[in-house]
Amino acid sequence: MSWQRDELNGIEFYRNSELNGVGLIQAVTTRRAGNMALHTGDDPRAVLRRRSAFLEGFGFSLDDLVCADQVHGSRVHVVERAQAGAGARETHTAISATDGLVTREPGLLLAIFSADCYPVFLYDPKTPAVGLVHAGWRGTLAGIARNAVIAMERAFGTVPGDCRAVLGPAICDRCFIVGSEVADTFAMEHADAVRAENGQYRVDLAEVNSRFLEEAGIDRQRIERPEFCTVCHSDRFFSFRAESGSGGRLMSVIGLKPVESA
Structure with missing residues (x-):
């Protein structure tokens, strides 16, 4: 099991052992850590306290966080040093209309928020460089995972074959039940990722994202599928579907440590 539970400053999270090392930090918070998103109607002061406690445990602050204004699209933004703090305290300062962030700047933490999306x-x-993608079904279908690898290749000279990709906690193929229209849309290019069962259609979003990553040049052996489903484990993670749209959001982060601490 490569995902390990941990806790810092009272904030519970999971991190992937393949993505944490001398120069790299990666984690995703849990339900017990509390809602980490500013757009769900929660008290913003409480959200910022949680975010700050979480970041401080890693030696970062809100000034180092970079958040996207997620729209379930396929746009990827190359994050520069000047954008440190974007969306960290207020939603209107987030990187607009973006679901993917990539950077090679040390000392920044990229963040996305989810509750079933990948x-x-x-x-x-x-290089080194990192990327973080919010892949709902629309973004998955539009190839945002592939777009992020391409963005790293173009902006940083990243060689996709050198990269590792990890899919975090999200809805599994047993729980992602869709109508015939969505199923048909996926089936046009990903027929074997769609399964009809007892009059219902299920889509394997992890498989579709993995294929796009592979198309971008990442070796299948270096693409890790999720260990946790947010619906099956809704006691541990927030789930939009399990909670009928209510509830909070998990925060996923990845970043290169500052050079002096690497």
Whole structure:
């Protein structure tokens, strides 16, 4: 099991052993850590306290966080040093209309928020550089995971074959039940990722994202599928479906440690 539970400053989270090392930090919070998103109607002061406690445990602050204004699209943004703190305290300062972030700047933590959608973590150890994607079904279908790898390749000279990709906690194929229209849309290019069963259609979003990552040049052996389903384990993670749209959001982060602490 490569995902390990941990806790810092009273904030519970999971981290992937393949993505945490001398120069890299990666984690995703849990339900017990509390809601980490500012757009769900929660008290913003409480959200910021949780975010701050979580970041401080890693030696970071809100000034180092970079958040996207997620729209379930396929746009990827290359994050520069000047964008440190974007969306950390207020939603209107987040990187607009974006579901993917990539950077090679040390000392920044990229963040996305989810409650069934896929967090896709990318790591290029050679450059080094990192990426983080919010892949709902629309973004998955539009190939946002592939777009993020391409963005790293173009912006940083990343060699996709050097990269590792990890899919974080999200809805599994048993729980992602869709109508015939969505199923048909996926089946046009990903027929074997769609399963009809007892009059219902199920889509394997992890498989579709993995294929796009592979198309971008990442070796299948270096793509890790999720260990946890947010619906099956809704006692541990927030789930939009299990909670009928209410509830909080998990925060996923990845970043290169500052050079002096690496």
